[in-house]
Amino acid sequence: MASSEYILRLDPWAAEYEGAIQIGDGEEDAARVDIRVESPAWAAVRPATLPAPRRAAFVDGVRRVEHRLLIEHGERTIFGLLGSFGVGAVVVDGVARVAHETIARVAVAAGGLSLRRFETPVSNGRVAVAFDPVSEPENTPVAPVQGLQKAMRQGEAALAERLSAEADIVFLDGPLTYLAAAARGPVVGFVKRLLRTYLDPSASALLPRLGVGERTPLFLVEGARQPRYSWYTRIGVGRMIDSALTGVVRLEVPAAPGLERARALADLAACMLPRFASDPAHDPRAPQNLFPIGALEARLKHRLGDHAMIRRSIEARLHAEVMA
Amino acid sequence: MSQTVGRVLGTLDAMPLEFWVGVEEGQYLQLDDVVEVLTPLPDGTEVRLFGVVDLVRARHEGAKFDSDVFLIETGVLPATVAQAAHVKVTRVEPEVFVPPRPGQPVRRAAGARREQALFFDGMERRLPIGLSRGGEPLYANLDFLDGSRGAHVNVSGVSGVATKTSYATFLLHSLFRSGALGGEAANTHAIVFNVKGEDLLFLDLPNARLEAKAREDYARLGLPAEPFDSVQVLAPVRPGSRERLPATGSRQEGVRSFFWTIREVVSERLLRFLFAEADDAASQIAFVVDRIEARLLGCLSVGTAKDPWIDIEGRRIDTFDMLVEALTGRDPEAIEPKSLAERWASPAAPGTVQAFERRLHAAARHVGHLIRGSDVGKREEHRLDWRKTQTSVVDIHALHDRAKRFVVGAVLKKMFEEKEALGTSRPLVFVVLDELNKYAPREGGGPIKEVLLDVSERGRSLGIVLVGAQQTASEVESRIVSNAALRVVGRLDTAEAERPEYGFLTAAGRGRAGILKPGTMIVQQPEIPTPLLVRFPFPAWATRKSEVAPAVAGADVFRGFRGE
Numbered sequence: 012m013a014s015s016e017y018i019l020r021l022d023p024w025a026a027e028y029e030g031a032i033q034i035g036d037g038e039e040d041a042a043r044v045d046i047r048v049e050s051p052a053w054a055a056v057r058p059a060t061l062p063a064p065r066r067a068a069f070v071d072g073v074r075r076v077e078h079r080l081l082i083e084h085g086e087r088t089i090f091g092l093l094g095s096f097g098v099g100a101v102v103v104d105g106v107a108r109v110a111h112e113t114i115a116r117v118a119v120a121a122g123g124l125s126l127r128r129f130e131t132p133v134s135n136g137r138v139a140v141a142f143d144p145v146s147e148p149e150n151t152p153v154a155p156v157q158g159l160q161k162a163m164r165q166g167e168a169a170l171a172e173r174l175s176a177e178a179d180i181v182f183l184d185g186p187l188t189y190l191a192a193a194a195r196g197p198v199v200g201f202v203k204r205l206l207r208t209y210l211d212p213s214a215s216a217l218l219p220r221l222g223v224g225e226r227t228p229l230f231l232v233e234g235a236r237q238p239r240y241s242w243y244t245r246i247g248v249g250r251m252i253d254s255a256l257t258g259v260v261r262l263e264v265p266a267a268p269g270l271e272r273a274r275a276l277a278d279l280a281a282c283m284l285p286r287f288a289s290d291p292a293h294d295p296r297a298p299q300n301l302f303p304i305g306a307l308e309a310r311l312k313h314r315l316g317d318h319a320m321i322r323r324s325i326e327a328r329l330h331a332e333v334m335a
Numbered sequence: 336m337s338q339t340v341g342r343v344l345g346t347l348d349a350m351p352l353e354f355w356v357g358v359e360e361g362q363y364l365q366l367d368d369v370v371e372v373l374t375p376l377p378d379g380t381e382v383r384l385f386g387v388v389d390l391v392r393a394r395h396e397g398a399k400f401d402s403d404v405f406l407i408e409t410g411v412l413p414a415t416v417a418q419a420a421h422v423k424v425t426r427v428e429p430e431v432f433v434p435p436r437p438g439q440p441v442r443r444a445a446g447a448r449r450e451q452a453l454f455f456d457g458m459e460r461r462l463p464i465g466l467s468r469g470g471e472p473l474y475a476n477l478d479f480l481d482g483s484r485g486a487h488v489n490v491s492g493v494s495g496v497a498t499k500t501s502y503a504t505f506l507l508h509s510l511f512r513s514g515a516l517g518g519e520a521a522n523t524h525a526i527v528f529n530v531k532g533e534d535l536l537f538l539d540l541p542n543a544r545l546e547a548k549a550r551e552d553y554a555r556l557g558l559p560a561e562p563f564d565s566v567q568v569l570a571p572v573r574p575g576s577r578e579r580l581p582a583t584g585s586r587q588e589g590v591r592s593f594f595w596t597i598r599e600v601v602s603e604r605l606l607r608f609l610f611a612e613a614d615d616a617a618s619q620i621a622f623v624v625d626r627i628e629a630r631l632l633g634c635l636s637v638g639t640a641k642d643p644w645i646d647i648e649g650r651r652i653d654t655f656d657m658l659v660e661a662l663t664g665r666d667p668e669a670i671e672p673k674s675l676a677e678r679w680a681s682p683a684a685p686g687t688v689q690a691f692e693r694r695l696h697a698a699a700r701h702v703g704h705l706i707r708g709s710d711v712g713k714r715e716e717h718r719l720d721w722r723k724t725q726t727s728v729v730d731i732h733a734l735h736d737r738a739k740r741f742v743v744g745a746v747l748k749k750m751f752e753e754k755e756a757l758g759t760s761r762p763l764v765f766v767v768l769d770e771l772n773k774y775a776p777r778e779g780g781g782p783i784k785e786v787l788l789d790v791s792e793r794g795r796s797l798g799i800v801l802v803g804a805q806q807t808a809s810e811v812e813s814r815i816v817s818n819a820a821l822r823v824v825g826r827l828d829t830a831e832a833e834r835p836e837y838g839f840l841t842a843a844g845r846g847r848a849g850i851l852k853p854g855t856m857i858v859q860q861p862e863i864p865t866p867l868l869v870r871f872p873f874p875a876w877a878t879r880k881s882e883v884a885p886a887v888a889g890a891d892v893f894r895g896f897r898g899e
Contacts, residue, residue: 101413
């Protein structure tokens with residue numbers, strides 16, 4: 012279908028109301044779990060204290076919907092959006108520093124439509140922000156946001172893979188859904204929100220009892236995605252009023268490199284992560300939202316540019332089209 | 336080629352007269368650095384802004400709380416150190432007062448650009464006034480010192496480190512030896528009052544402690560690392576010394592004594608300088624003094640102008656004590672005993688005359704030995720003739736305050752009258768006087784203050800330049816301070832630095848005035864809108880006996896044979 016026939020119009024539903032939509036993010040429901048892969052006993056493991064890794068990295072991204080679009084395409088009305096995302100890492104080797112920041116912008120159209128690159132001038136016309144086309148097959152209101160999320164996740168995974176070549180351990184925000192199947196580096200998926208439990212209730216009972224720096228034994232998860240080893244660890248304790256699971260995160264690594272490799276990473280993570288756990292004064296999502304991640308998010312959000320300014324420039328551009 | 340050190344910040348307002356610079360990674364800007372930035376105008380022309388860094392700061396970006404610094408240092412929290420410098424604009428070329436565009440590269444101004452930034456390029460006759468901390472020479476426009484467009488220097492700073500007089504003498508050295516005055520330098524004179532200590536008594540002797548580094552500094556300033564030549568040192572005559580020996584301290588050689596004859600005191604109307612205490616002015620004593628001076632003039636008819644003595648109503652007055660006695664003595668056998676002063680001062684109130692008499696008695700104690708009517712020897716050997724040498728040092732440090740005032744007043748009045756009679760502004764005479772607050776205090780009047788005000792207000796056209804110094808400018812007559820074209824500040828008490836007299840200092844300048852090291856001054860001059868921090872080299876001349884280079888001290892024995 013020729014893409015030149017569409018007309019872009021703004022969705023009156025302001026972009027900020029979309030932020031609340033949670034995207035599934037690849038937490039599978041149908042998975043087989045084997046909790047006996049590491050040891051026959053399901054009990055807390057406290058790894059011996061390990062030296063801090065020479066170099067560790069934390070990879071994360073942020074995204075923002077600049078404007079939601081309704082695209083008139085022949086008879087169809089297609090959902091779309093103009094969005095920005097940023098991906099970066101905090102590399103810790105003695106000092107912590109933000110590195111490899113990348114800002115990208117996408118023009119997402121649902122229903123399989125591919126838009127043209129959308130450019131709009133900012134900074135007194137000295138710079139243009141460009142939104143590159145991304146297409147989502149389904150035409151649902153949530154599809155464009157999924158397209159944006161996916162683009163960000165892919166960026167994160169690619170950066171994590173790249174960094175894993177030079178770091179002892181790379182923490183990638185979220186599950187490893189977008190990590191290439193062939194990736195062999197020490198990339199650890201860091202799931203800070205326990206939306207879905209992989210354990211049956213009796214095994215789950217161990218989680219609240221985990222001490223800081225302790226972890227559960229590894230368990231193998233097999234399902235639609237690549238098989239992977241996963242475990243829970245406590246990086247900090249919440250306040251009295253917080254849930255008992257506050258401070259417990261789930262980590263995962265690909266199963267392919269083997270159990271020993273997974274165990275080494277699990278022990279290293281359990282040792283080092285409590286140091287990076289944030290406190291409630293800094294971050295309402297403490298302690299799960301690690302200090303480096305929080306700082307990185309703030310930095311990346313800042314790097315996305317001024318929301319109001321970009322929105323206005325998009326509006327000005329569309330306005331010029333209408334008036335033409 | 337000057338190097339880009341940063342860019343104009345856009346997060347803080349950039350303005351035509353001040354702006355902030357974000358300092359690039361791997362670069363730094365420090366206080367007093369001179370920078371330049373080009374900013375484009377819509378018509379394609381460019382405006383060049385020059386400025387001096389007056390504030391620098393560094394902070395963590397990405398940190399929210401003070402405690403974040405610990406997290407950052409332990410490698411938990413990422414943050415960047417951002418450095419910024421505030422620039423006070425000194426010059427805009429062409430004069431289109433637009434703010435520099437945020438993001439424009441800022442460069443360190445070097446060479447010709449730096450001279451432009453500090454207006455040195457427009458100074459036809461420039462006087463080295465010290466080195467920047469980067470070791471580059473800084474200049475003042477001589478036009479503002481020699482009376483062409485301004486005159487006078489005022490130096491403030493706490494005492495104890497002799498920085499004020501050191502800087503004043505450094506300026507003299509620069510005036511005499513930099514070549515800024517051209518051919519005039521040889522015929523330019525200085526009268527230096529040594530008010531405290533003995534640090535100005537060795538101006539003509541090389542400093543043995545002068546190190547190679549200081550010599551380099553002099554070389555960079557284009558000045559010879561040499562002591563003053565053509566110096567005469569005068570010290571007060573020893574009390575009761577018939578041989579007219581000078582009352583010297585550690586310096587013995589080449590010092591002449593000075594004093595006045597009674598006839599001079601009368602004919603030049605110097606008596607008033609004996610009544611220069613701050614409280615004297617408030618009373619009616621000035622009136623009495625005036626009357627008595629006038630009557631004493633009438634006594635000059637007996638004797639010749641060369642005679643040191645005078646004759647009052649048939650009594651020959653040979654000593655100051657006799658003068659006091661003649662004026663205040665009462666005949667106990669008279670029916671109504673009245674002193675000569677009372678009779679002459681009539682109709683002044685008796686109380687006022689008595690106050691005059693009391694002060695005259697006090698003056699006799701402290702000043703009497705400086706005024707004599709006999710044993711005067713060859714008069715010209717014991718009188719200050721400032722034209723005889725380039726620099727004349729008048730040592731008054733050991734005198735009582737009353738005597739100091741008398742000497743300063745008498746010397747300046749004489750010199751002022753001589754210059755007035757000449758009617759030209761040349762030769763230039765520089766007068767170095769510390770403790771200005773004693774001679775021209777803010778409160779009260781008095782004859783010395785009048786002379787100093789005359790110098791300050793009319794000296795410019797007469798070629799008399801006052802290099803005054805004091806601990807605190809707030810205690811000195813404000814007209815004298817504000818008439819000074821060159822305002823210099825050494826280390827200041829922090830409370831003092833807040834006073835309006837130092838309004839020319841920037842906020843950072845005030846802070847720094849509290850921690851200035853000896854050898855560093857802040858100089859404000861009319862053409863440059865920001866005060867400059869200058870470092871001046873260690874004196875090439877001795878400032879105390881122990882600094883006198885021994886070999887030269889020996890050679891000094893032959894000074895007399897060299898016709899000096």
